[in-house]
Amino acid sequence: MQYILALSRSAVLIRHWFEIDLEDASLEHGARIELRELVPQPRRGSESAAQVITADRPLWRADLFDRLSDKPGSFGVAHYHPQFSGHEPCDRVWDQELTADPWRWLHEQVASLGETAGGARWPLEPADAAELSGLAPVVVDQARQFAPERCGSAAECFRLTRDARESVQLMIEYLRRPDLLDLDRTALWR
Numbered sequence: 001m002q003y004i005l006a007l008s009r010s011a012v013l014i015r016h017w018f019e020i021d022l023e024d025a026s027l028e029h030g031a032r033i034e035l036r037e038l039v040p041q042p043r044r045g046s047e048s049a050a051q052v053i054t055a056d057r058p059l060w061r062a063d064l065f066d067r068l069s070d071k072p073g074s075f076g077v078a079h080y081h082p083q084f085s086g087h088e089p090c091d092r093v094w095d096q097e098l099t100a101d102p103w104r105w106l107h108e109q110v111a112s113l114g115e116t117a118g119g120a121r122w123p124l125e126p127a128d129a130a131e132l133s134g135l136a137p138v139v140v141d142q143a144r145q146f147a148p149e150r151c152g153s154a155a156e157c158f159r160l161t162r163d164a165r166e167s168v169q170l171m172i173e174y175l176r177r178p179d180l181l182d183l184d185r186t187a188l189w190r
Helices: 095-099 102-111 126-134 136-144 154-174
Strands: 003-006 011-020 027-039 054-067 078-081
Touching: 003 136, 011 136, 011 154, 027 154, 054 095, 054 102, 078 154, 095 102, 102 126, 102 136
Parallel strands: none
Antiparallel strands: 003 011, 011 027, 027 054, 054 078
16 A cells, blocks of 8 residues: 655655565564656646656655564664665664654655755655745654554454565565565565
8 A cells, every 4th residue: 555645747656665674684664655756657648638747756655664573663773865876865864863753753754845854855846845845844744654563463463565565575585684574474575
């Protein structure tokens, strides 16, 4: 399940995400918030025809995650990716303010269009920028629905992320220590 808040030339995707740390096979989950560019598509059909909407090029991502082995709501592995190279995120960026109060941090990031944590302003069309900055409370409210403490079982986590099964399978394939993987907790994705 994903929520997509689409503006004229950009969109915010909000969802629950499940991830396996490739180094130590620890399991992480929580809210993923991603800013994407809406790529213009050729007009099709009549004046009433439905048009293609493609939320493609990623611009920014925040992962408000817990480790499953940690106390729910601790946000011990919350991080963000302020840049992408094509479709690939930069390395994780850690921020103590993000871990301490992820919802306030997210609100400030969206309201400031990425400038709060010392980052560059998101490259948005001016009208989208003006509209998005005012939608910070909406983004935070939607993201809270996917908070790690609201997902209490492997079945619930899988239900929310079943479309990402192939990504989780790739994580399993790339593990440096597959012997550490919790086979019971990851069974639904395998």
